[in-house]
Amino acid sequence: MIGDIEAWLFETLVQPAIFELGLMAYIEDAFTWTQFALWGVIQIAVIYLVCRPLEAWRPVEPRADGAAIRTDVIYTLLQRLGVLPLLFFVLFTPLSAWFDGLLRDAGYVPRTIDQWVPALAGMPLVTFLIYALVLDFAEYWRHRLQHGLNWWWALHSLHHDQRQMTLWSDNRNHVLDDVTQAMWMGAVAQLIGVEPGTFPLLVLLFGLVESLSHANARIAFGRFGDRILVSPRFHREHHAIAFRPGEPARACNFAALFPLWDMLFGTARFDGRFAATGVEGRTTPEAIGRGWLMQQWLGFGRFLRALVPARGADRTEGGRQHEGA
Amino acid sequence: MRIARHAALAAALLIQGLIAAPAQAGLAIVLNSGEDTYSLIDTDTYKEIGKKPVGREPHHLMLTPDKRDLLIGNAVGNDLVFVNPATGDVIKRLDQIADPYQLGFTPDRKWFVTAALRLDRVDVYDAKAIGERKLTLVHRIPIKTMPSHLAFAADSRRVFVTLQDAGSAAAIDIVDGKILWQAKVGPDVAGLWLAPKGDKLLIAVMGSDHLAVVDTKDGKVLDKIVTGKGTHQLYEDKGRGLLYVTARVDNTIAAVDTTTFKVTRVYKVGPGPDCMEIFRGGKELWYTARWAKRVEVLDLESGKVIKKIPVGRSPHGIHLHPDAKTASR
Numbered sequence: 001m002i003g004d005i006e007a008w009l010f011e012t013l014v015q016p017a018i019f020e021l022g023l024m025a026y027i028e029d030a031f032t033w034t035q036f037a038l039w040g041v042i043q044i045a046v047i048y049l050v051c052r053p054l055e056a057w058r059p060v061e062p063r064a065d066g067a068a069i070r071t072d073v074i075y076t077l078l079q080r081l082g083v084l085p086l087l088f089f090v091l092f093t094p095l096s097a098w099f100d101g102l103l104r105d106a107g108y109v110p111r112t113i114d115q116w117v118p119a120l121a122g123m124p125l126v127t128f129l130i131y132a133l134v135l136d137f138a139e140y141w142r143h144r145l146q147h148g149l150n151w152w153w154a155l156h157s158l159h160h161d162q163r164q165m166t167l168w169s170d171n172r173n174h175v176l177d178d179v180t181q182a183m184w185m186g187a188v189a190q191l192i193g194v195e196p197g198t199f200p201l202l203v204l205l206f207g208l209v210e211s212l213s214h215a216n217a218r219i220a221f222g223r224f225g226d227r228i229l230v231s232p233r234f235h236r237e238h239h240a241i242a243f244r245p246g247e248p249a250r251a252c253n254f255a256a257l258f259p260l261w262d263m264l265f266g267t268a269r270f271d272g273r274f275a276a277t278g279v280e281g282r283t284t285p286e287a288i289g290r291g292w293l294m295q296q297w298l299g300f301g302r303f304l305r306a307l308v309p310a311r312g313a314d315r316t317e318g319g320r321q322h323e324g325a
Numbered sequence: 326m327r328i329a330r331h332a333a334l335a336a337a338l339l340i341q342g343l344i345a346a347p348a349q350a351g352l353a354i355v356l357n358s359g360e361d362t363y364s365l366i367d368t369d370t371y372k373e374i375g376k377k378p379v380g381r382e383p384h385h386l387m388l389t390p391d392k393r394d395l396l397i398g399n400a401v402g403n404d405l406v407f408v409n410p411a412t413g414d415v416i417k418r419l420d421q422i423a424d425p426y427q428l429g430f431t432p433d434r435k436w437f438v439t440a441a442l443r444l445d446r447v448d449v450y451d452a453k454a455i456g457e458r459k460l461t462l463v464h465r466i467p468i469k470t471m472p473s474h475l476a477f478a479a480d481s482r483r484v485f486v487t488l489q490d491a492g493s494a495a496a497i498d499i500v501d502g503k504i505l506w507q508a509k510v511g512p513d514v515a516g517l518w519l520a521p522k523g524d525k526l527l528i529a530v531m532g533s534d535h536l537a538v539v540d541t542k543d544g545k546v547l548d549k550i551v552t553g554k555g556t557h558q559l560y561e562d563k564g565r566g567l568l569y570v571t572a573r574v575d576n577t578i579a580a581v582d583t584t585t586f587k588v589t590r591v592y593k594v595g596p597g598p599d600c601m602e603i604f605r606g607g608k609e610l611w612y613t614a615r616w617a618k619r620v621e622v623l624d625l626e627s628g629k630v631i632k633k634i635p636v637g638r639s640p641h642g643i644h645l646h647p648d649a650k651t652a653s654r
């Protein structure tokens with residue numbers, strides 16, 4: 001069904017445009033991109049239909065700052081409709097060809113998981129789950145580094161800046177962070193041999209769960225459920241750690257999909273109280289930045305200052321999170 | 326007369342059937358370039374009967390000169406996979422073949438040539454040991470940009486290659502590994518076909534709507550044959566003296582007479598027609614419809630698309646393996 005819509009869209013809109021632009025040499029890339037954008041539209045529709053009623057039903061806080069929410073909508077559209085991914089694709093295709101050549105020259109042929117474990121052949125759901133687990137494990141550690149390294153926190157704190165967190169907040173990231181994430185996920189997926197046909201489905205799963213976990217909804221999955229899948233309460237507690245005026249906080253809840261990783265590495269907290277979110281010391285719209293462009297610009301400045309710290313500069317400049325046990 | 330011919334055919338089939346018993350259905354192998362697999366299709370039932378992982382981005386496939394193995398080139402995987410054409414089983418994987426996007430053997434079977442679309446080069450391998458499933462790299466010829474399709478001269482000395490992004494074509498001396506000429510042909514060129522006399526090339530101009538008639542001496546464009554917007558790939562039907570030419574944007578396949586270079590018929594087909602092969606004694610034309618994730622079967626007489634067979638994502642190369650049973654139809 002989706003395949004038919006995709007073919008129709010491509011034939012009636014995309015291909016004629018590419019033909020008129022004289023870019024037929026890149027027609028196959030355009031086809032890949034059409035798929036991405038279409039999945040993005042479907043994804044946004046599903047997320048909105050699922051999360052918005054939940055937000056309306058049991059909001060954590062009132063929707064006071066419409067402008068902040070609209071900015072997050074822009075982040076979401078840029079990322080999920082493929083505008084940024086397309087840009088990265090154009091920039092990084094030579095790099096990925098190089099990486100692939102490197103693997104080959106080292107004699108490494110990526111194998112699919114059911115080639116490692118033949119018993120998994122014919123069990124696509126289990127295979128899919130294993131892929132999701134491995135990628136989530138990789139994401140868990142990337143996220144911990146985002147909080148642990150000064151320069152990386154300078155970028156990632158943009159994500160934490162949002163004080164009006166909603167279902168749109170997941171894609172609120174600095175573009176440099178989007179780049180590292182795309183490269184990291186792509187490389188890991190290639191190493192464990194995720195088939196390209198499966199990869200969009202994994203991205204879809206991550207997108208659905210992560211949008212839900214940012215939703216402005218007083219929702220948890222219960223004593224057991226909260227330990228199986230990341231819930232809005234679980235992730236809101238992560239967003240609270242950078243914003244605890246006058247109260248020490250413990251870094252926690254880094255996982256995107258499975259709290260399992262936080263439980264294994266001792267960073268899980270299931271007692272979240274739907275606390276306020278944001279970054280300590282950065283609370284005015286001027287400090288956070290109004291709109292996408294300003295936020296990107298401020299984030300880049302923080303990043304540079306973290307890389308080249310001025311002598312005697314305050315290490316906590318621009319809001320430093322509490323780094324606990 | 327007719328009866329005699331039928332009797333002879335029946336006898337031949339009987340003998341073939343005895344040798345190749347048990348008779349098995351014909352098999353089509355289709356490369357799903359967008360999902361790293363190939364589909365196996367039973368040519369009797371027109372149904373996909375299996376799907377196997379193969380490696381990253383398989384685009385084209387061809388039989389070895391002795392017709393024993395089917396070679397699949399994984400463009401991003403940088404390897405060649407030897408497959409049994411009758412069963413679809415993998416026999417061997419040959420590593421360190423850089424970006425084998427397009428493949429071909431010289432008519433004298435001595436050389437194996439690949440066009441590396443992603444890496445901008447044409448590689449020449451010594452094919453002496455292809456019977457042992459081995460290849461030795463002889464020349465690596467950098468050429469810009471996006472070499473995509475190959476055609477070999479009867480002398481086995483020259484190979485003609487289209488350069489998709491450069492919009493040009495080139496002739497390469499296989500033995501010396503040198504470029505003989507390179508010339509502009511038109512925007513985004515793709516498939517090409519060498520006339521039997523060896524004097525002219527027909528080159529698909531994908532960024533436009535025609536085949537360019539090109540002089541093999543120097544690459545000069547002599548004429549144009551309008552076939553359809555997004556003209557992409559050519560396939561020769563020797564029995565009818567025709568070329569089938571796909572047009573990706575117009576979604577047509579044009580039949581072009583190989584001696585007069587006139588379009589004799591235009592078939593309306595599914596989205597993004599690409600690689601083709603004729604089947605059942607020239608009755609059917611099978612081709613991949615890339616944008617629709619399927620293989621389609623065109624009845625060349627009636628001009629109707631008689632089957633649409635769902636396969637994987639972005640199906641590209643196709644190979645049909647007939648046997649006694651299917652040949653009898």
Ligand SMILES: [Zn+2]
Pocket residue numbers: 143146147156160238
């Ligand atoms: Zn974080």
Ligand SMILES: [Zn+2]
Pocket residue numbers: 159170214235239
């Ligand atoms: Zn978050």
